[in-house]
Amino acid sequence: MHQFEESVYQLIVETSTNLPGDVRRAVNSGRALENQGTRAGLALSTITQNINMAEEQISPICQDTGMPTFVVHTPVGVNQIELKKVIKSAIQRATKDGKLRPNSVDSLTGENSGDNLGPGTPVIHFEQWEEDYIDMRLILKGGGCENKNIQYSLPAELEGLGRAGRDLDGIRKCILHAVYQAQGQGCSAGFIGVGIGGDRTTGYELAKQQLFREVDDVNPIAELDQLERYIMEAGNQLGIGTMGFGGEVTLLGCKVGVANRLPASFFVSVAYNCWAFRRQGVKMDPSTGEIGGWLYPAGSEVAMEEFPQKTEADAAGEAQAQPSEGREIVLQTPISEEKIRSLRVGDVVTIKGEIHTGRDALHKYLMDHDAPVDLNGSVIYHCGPVMLKNDQGWRVMAAGPTTSIREEPYQGDIIKKFGIRAVIGKGGMGPRTLAALQEHGGVYLNAIGGAAQYYAKCLKKVNGVDFMEFGIPEAMWHLQAEDFQAIVTMDSHGNSLHAGVEKESLEKLATFKEAVFK
Structure with missing residues (x-):
């Protein structure tokens, strides 16, 4: 099983240290919308530098490497018990090498295990399928953005938006409210996965599953495709901006999925993810454990675009046109x-x-x-x-x-x-x-x-x-x-500044109170 462990280790390192190409394109698009001289512009410039540094040094993009969560599809006959042991061993090794932060803490004593292993850590979801290869995906979602996850039970009264009913417009209101409540605490500009329906547990699982979709894909359900596009436009009008500093870019991606529900329950679950959207996947040979390909576009193929260097004349002209913050x-x-x-x-x-x-x-x-x-x-x-x-x-x-x-x-x-x-x-x-x-x-x-x-x-x-x-x-x-x-x-x-941005974004949120989807 040595090659299996090596492949899982490579997946962990790549996920922790190198953002995939679709995420990089989204960050580049956000940076292009901000003025270099603003607080948001400064933040995005720092983010860009950090992404490049992490790739060059093969070091964690963010120090909070989160709760490692694997979704693994295996052909019939693959020993999932042995594969689970391999994943845990690779997690220990990556932690020892500084690619993961030791994040597994005993909930009763507060003691840190030191190796990212313990009851419930890491999270591993197995599912069999009829393909002839192993599909293994990993997401590293830090605690800051995990704490901004939110679940709504419809009907509900939402601050700034009023009543959200059990319909598409009520879902719209929940998602916008989720973006508003995150403010800058989840390291905006961020990405959101949304799960409509299910029960309380499967609703959150469905929401997180949406984060495994590519940023620039198209939802096959026409109503949800329309909803995703609407949320991207409306969310970026709230003025929360990068790090909650205010600005043009609050949301970099929105993906929505739907599942059946009980008649008595109507949940809308939102999984918030920071700009450091660390997820990757590999195809593995079930007989050798070798990696046969990466499932998301390689980060190295998409250069991070930094702001152009200013001349003294440019800086003087900009300062005259727009006072420094x-x-x-x-x-x-x-x-x-x-x-x-x-x-x-x-x-x-x-x-x-x-x-x-x-x-x-x-x-x-x-x-x-x-x-x-x-x-x-x-x-x-x-x-x-x-x-x-x-x-x-x-x-x-x-x-x-x-x-x-x-x-x-x-x-x-x-x-x-x-x-x-x-x-x-x-x-x-x-x-x-x-x-x-x-x-x-x-x-x-x-x-x-x-x-x-x-x-x-x-x-x-x-x-x-x-x-x-x-x-x-x-x-x-x-x-x-x-x-x-x-x-x-x-x-x-x-x-x-935080109280000011929150007050202003609440006022903007209220402008979206009237029904859009009927």
Whole structure:
């Protein structure tokens, strides 16, 4: 079974490190619609660089490699028990090599298995078919976008859209609401898979199955093809934009499937996926285990198009025609309150000095305990990095931001308790954190979600680590940053870009209240 394991390992590495061609084309199309000088334009430029870096370095595009989910079709007679063992072995190897982050956590104890194996991990769906080859597909869907999945039970009352009935127009409203509620927390611009019908379990499965379709395919059901096209147009009019910064591109793909349902139940299930849409598949020879072909267009065949370099004359003309959205400011840690209070929403900051990672386990711990290092004037980075250790010590392999809103119950208290001046994450935070930033003198800095290679390059040295018992993603890593760039989206004056975009997008959502499909 050695060749089978090698083939599965190659599939995992390719999925984690190289976006397929159809996804790349969608990102390129989105980038072409944004102005280079805007926050959304800056985010898309960073995303483009990150995709190229991940491919060149064969490293994870995003540090959150999600819950590995395999869909495997096998000819009659293939031993699925042995194939499952091979998949698990390849998962262990890819985790050890830093191609996957150890993401399997005991739900009762919080203990990380360290190798991505455990009850329910990875997810493997087997189905027999009458073809003479194995069709194995893998999707790596991170927790940030997984948390923005949503399921509706019709009829329902939806914010901004009113009543959604048990008909095609009610389905339309549910999907638009799903795009709205994700905001920037799922690393927009994103892709959505929609499942109409089924029960609560199969509805979500159907939704995720849609993510295995190619971005540019055509739905064979005419009504659903019309619906997909409508959602793409309407969703991009909500103004949420890349990372929730506002802009022209909120949605890069929409795929809808339908299944029969019980008379008493009518579910609309939406699987949200970030721009780092990592899915790939292979055809395998059932007798040798060799790869006979890749199922999605190769990423290397589609170049990522970066914004053209500006001349000084171009930059001057653009600045005169469109004022800059913010200043560019260097922050050296530790940071003073005076420096922080000089910042405003829209400013682009470059951080130099030591920063500290902190996620769910650390925030819960710090509520009742002292910190292992002095955090006064410091920066907390919501990040669960991919780390590898060699003879020279620890190395940062991937280190993009995680979704910050999970820390809302803790963040304000921790800012005040330890004198933290800046929090880096993605998707913004809520009113309690905003009040603490205003009272104490702090800012929230939005890094570009999914840009794990771009930010890993900015983290030059691992100064130390605490709480390894929490597992690598949840440990507190002390990292030396250089030229780490992020955008002020919540400041010490009570301003929040996230609250503003959400309010404006809700107003735009309400314009789609009237029935379209009858």
